Amino acid sequence: MEDKKELKVSAIKNGTVIDHIPSQNLFSVINILGLNHIKQQVTFGFNLESKKLGKKAIIKVADIFFKDADLNKISLVAPDAKLNIIKDYSVVEKKVVSVPDEISGIAKCMNPKCITNHEQMTTSFDVVHKSPVALKCRYCDKITDQEHLEII
Amino acid sequence: MKNRSLVSITDYNKDEMLQILELASEFEKNPHQNLLHGRVIATLFFEPSTRTRLSFESAVNRLGGNIIGFSDSSSSSVTKGETLKDTILMVSNYSDLIVMRHPLEGSAKYASEVSSVPIINAGDGAHQHPTQTLLDMYSILKTQGRLDNLKICMVGDLKYGRTVHSLLIAMAQFNPVFIFIAPDELKMPDEYKSLLDKKGIEYHEYKELADNMNQADIVYMTRVQKERFSDPLEYEKVKNVYILRNHMLADTKPTMKILHPLPRVNEINYDVDTNPKAYYFSQALNGVFTRMAIISKILGVK
Numbered sequence: 269m270e271d272k273k274e275l276k277v278s279a280i281k282n283g284t285v286i287d288h289i290p291s292q293n294l295f296s297v298i299n300i301l302g303l304n305h306i307k308q309q310v311t312f313g314f315n316l317e318s319k320k321l322g323k324k325a326i327i328k329v330a331d332i333f334f335k336d337a338d339l340n341k342i343s344l345v346a347p348d349a350k351l352n353i354i355k356d357y358s359v360v361e362k363k364v365v366s367v368p369d370e371i372s373g374i375a376k377c378m379n380p381k382c383i384t385n386h387e388q389m390t391t392s393f394d395v396v397h398k399s400p401v402a403l404k405c406r407y408c409d410k411i412t413d414q415e416h417l418e419i420i
Numbered sequence: 421m422k423n424r425s426l427v428s429i430t431d432y433n434k435d436e437m438l439q440i441l442e443l444a445s446e447f448e449k450n451p452h453q454n455l456l457h458g459r460v461i462a463t464l465f466f467e468p469s470t471r472t473r474l475s476f477e478s479a480v481n482r483l484g485g486n487i488i489g490f491s492d493s494s495s496s497s498v499t500k501g502e503t504l505k506d507t508i509l510m511v512s513n514y515s516d517l518i519v520m521r522h523p524l525e526g527s528a529k530y531a532s533e534v535s536s537v538p539i540i541n542a543g544d545g546a547h548q549h550p551t552q553t554l555l556d557m558y559s560i561l562k563t564q565g566r567l568d569n570l571k572i573c574m575v576g577d578l579k580y581g582r583t584v585h586s587l588l589i590a591m592a593q594f595n596p597v598f599i600f601i602a603p604d605e606l607k608m609p610d611e612y613k614s615l616l617d618k619k620g621i622e623y624h625e626y627k628e629l630a631d632n633m634n635q636a637d638i639v640y641m642t643r644v645q646k647e648r649f650s651d652p653l654e655y656e657k658v659k660n661v662y663i664l665r666n667h668m669l670a671d672t673k674p675t676m677k678i679l680h681p682l683p684r685v686n687e688i689n690y691d692v693d694t695n696p697k698a699y700y701f702s703q704a705l706n707g708v709f710t711r712m713a714i715i716s717k718i719l720g721v722k
Contacts, residue, residue, distance in 0.1 A: 379525060381525050382525050383522075383544075387503055389530060408526035
């Protein structure tokens with residue numbers, strides 16, 4: 269037991285752990301999943317050491333089990349996220365995220381002349397390529413690529 | 421088509437396009453029909469386009485309908501900061517159909533989502549202008565007697581020109597051969613060429629205008645616009661390559677017709693205007709019949 273790694277963010281009894289989030293996108297993930305509006309306990313670690321990402325973030329959400337469709341929404345900002353579903357302090361299921369076929373909201377259309385950048389409305393895209401991500405705006409038909417991807 | 425918005429040319433299938441063209445021809449034979457008596461059509465032009473607006477308003481008037489609207493957003497509450505959504509919600513209370521021109525891309529689709537009455541897209545930025553495509557098709561059908569198996573030559577700005585892209589998509593359903601003539605900087609984008617490849621449609625690309633249009637049934641001219649070029653020198657090099665002059669038409673087919681969405685600047689020399697192959701002004705008249713047909717179909721009066 270002595271060599272067990274110290275937990276930077278304390279364990280939860282039941283809920284969801286989202287690991288391997290790029291640090292700079294932690295708050296995007298919080299916004300996308302609406303964690304700033306929930307009543308349950310949320311703990312997170314920011315700028316933790318990660319061999320793979322350099323700096324990573326981790327979020328632990330108590331008593332919430334997300335739908336896959338909701339989790340996949342974070343794939344644009346945390347494509348390598350690993351999810352652990354926790355029940356009674358044990359990992360009962362592991363999940364990874366995948367880019368969905370369509371995306372509503374979350375991303376901004378890169379076309380400055382697109383109506384979605386001028387009205388208070390929800391953006392809507394068809395995903396035409398998953399890695400690297402390419403999104404086709406359903407309003408102006410222009411492609412927003414990974415390089416120009418901006419999260420709202 | 422009844423009660424459906426027309427936002428993009430792909431909103432209509434081949435059969436629906438043919439129905440519009442057939443009805444346009446009926447209206448051409450008998451242009452004064454009081455089918456829209458008591459109906460109110462709104463024409464909302466958030467940016468000025470006199471030609472398109474007059475064409476729509478002429479179509480409504482010939483059908484006996486009434487028009488409300490504005491021809492420039494400076495004379496509407498848009499200048500007070502009203503959103504497009506609010507304007508559309510308000511106007512859809514007052515009218516049976518909204519014809520809209522707007523400088524932003526995708527605005528017509530958004531308007532069709534919030535409106536309780538159908539929307540006709542009369543141009544949303546550089547995006548779509550489906551009634552132009554239908555009137556182009558009507559002009560082709562009328563002058564050639566058919567839409568199938570034609571050689572269609574497109575000249576000028578094939579990269580940014582929305583009219584050529586929509587016409588390509590529409591005509592690709594009729595087994596054409598395309599001839600694209602454009603400078604390197606303004607070539608037909610790959611996405612449209614791969615669409616033709618997928619459908620097995622033959623096309624050829626050239627940089628020179630002279631001689632390459634001799635086999636064509638239709639020559640579709642567009643403007644080469646200076647602001648499209650990143651390098652002004654490139655523009656200077658190509659600007660005079662794409663001016664169509666009367667002497668260049670000598671070896672073209674006798675039945676060939678020249679189309680242009682208008683306005684032209686200098687790409688068709690004035691000496692072409694009196695050549696019987698010049699069709700661009702009649703093409704504008706066809707726009708009225710085509711728009712009469714589209715409005716009648718959407719309002720379900722025909």
